[in-house]
Amino acid sequence: MSADGRVSVVVAGSCITRDNFNSRFNPRYAETYVCPLHQNQTSLISLMAPPIEAEWEPTGRMSDYDRWNVRTELDKSFLAEAAALQPSYLVLDFFGDVHFGVVQVDGGTYVTDNRWKIRPTTWYARMSEEGRLRQVDRYGEEHLALWRDAFDRFLVWFRENLPETTLVLHRGHFTNRLQLPERPEPVSLKKQGKVASVEVKKTNALWSRLDDIVSATPGVEVIDLLDRRWVTYPEHPWGPFYVHYEPAYYHRFLAELHKIHLRKAGGATTTMLEELEDGVTERLAPELAAARARTKRLRARVAELEAREAARPTRRMRRVARRWAGALRR
Numbered sequence: 001m002s003a004d005g006r007v008s009v010v011v012a013g014s015c016i017t018r019d020n021f022n023s024r025f026n027p028r029y030a031e032t033y034v035c036p037l038h039q040n041q042t043s044l045i046s047l048m049a050p051p052i053e054a055e056w057e058p059t060g061r062m063s064d065y066d067r068w069n070v071r072t073e074l075d076k077s078f079l080a081e082a083a084a085l086q087p088s089y090l091v092l093d094f095f096g097d098v099h100f101g102v103v104q105v106d107g108g109t110y111v112t113d114n115r116w117k118i119r120p121t122t123w124y125a126r127m128s129e130e131g132r133l134r135q136v137d138r139y140g141e142e143h144l145a146l147w148r149d150a151f152d153r154f155l156v157w158f159r160e161n162l163p164e165t166t167l168v169l170h171r172g173h174f175t176n177r178l179q180l181p182e183r184p185e186p187v188s189l190k191k192q193g194k195v196a197s198v199e200v201k202k203t204n205a206l207w208s209r210l211d212d213i214v215s216a217t218p219g220v221e222v223i224d225l226l227d228r229r230w231v232t233y234p235e236h237p238w239g240p241f242y243v244h245y246e247p248a249y250y251h252r253f254l255a256e257l258h259k260i261h262l263r264k265a266g267g268a269t270t271t272m273l274e275e276l277e278d279g280v281t282e283r284l285a286p287e288l289a290a291a292r293a294r295t296k297r298l299r300a301r302v303a304e305l306e307a308r309e310a311a312r313p314t315r316r317m318r319r320v321a322r323r324w325a326g327a328l329r330r
Helices: 015-021 064-075 078-085 095-099 122-129 141-161 200-215 247-265 270-311 315-329
Strands: 007-013 033-040 089-092 102-105 110-112 133-135 166-170 221-223
Touching (some): 007 015, 015 247, 033 064, 033 078, 078 141, 089 247, 095 200, 122 133, 166 200, 166 247, 221 247
Parallel strands (some): 007 089, 089 166, 166 221
Antiparallel strands (some): 102 110, 102 133
């Protein structure tokens, strides 16, 4: 727990997890949780690798947030800071592993090959030009072996340094479904050409493989929202992307975290109960919408058949018509 009584959560993952502790997505999350530490988009292999002391500057415009990303990627400070905080929960997701992978530096340590953060630096450009970076195929067996070793070492560190903390896996996936306001059904995000194309099926297969390894680990809690085919949408605060989901996703995540916390600690607040109710409602919403759509289609079909039947001439009407036709011919 934090000093003010809220539940303390640290995140080693990406926006699919961190955004749940952002009032744009969950307006009342801060009544229950505080998230004082986040390691953003870092591969687990990099997280468990030795730090790098390097002088660097951005090669273009770079925000303070992006500078922080680069600094923490290189100095590997997350583990020490997490141990100092002793949070109630540490939540993992593996976006950095499946979307970026890693490069090996000088045949030794590793950094996440983040094309948004670390590549646009003088350090990365210099090391690349000098042939001191080796890219590891994230879909290959070498990467999986490195990742398994990193996870094993992470578990040892976690159990030694955070004995009272609960480890939570947030299962992830890429969606290729874009919901446009003018279209009744989602369209392909890749075909819209608004984001860089990625191998969605291949990436999701890798992500599922890593998640399966962690979810089979005793003592790990799992938040799994993959019972629904989520969409991205243009109005998302960060824009449409493969891991920028619709609002209901974040509400359901918080409800699932509430469930874990209630099993662990009990003592639900009014806010937690209301958010749990919202989560259940949103979980059932797709089924309700599908049932309503089926009912609408059936009613339309019934109306169509009734109209067709009403327009069909009866036997008596046909006899009368024949008599009038015969009379007219005479």
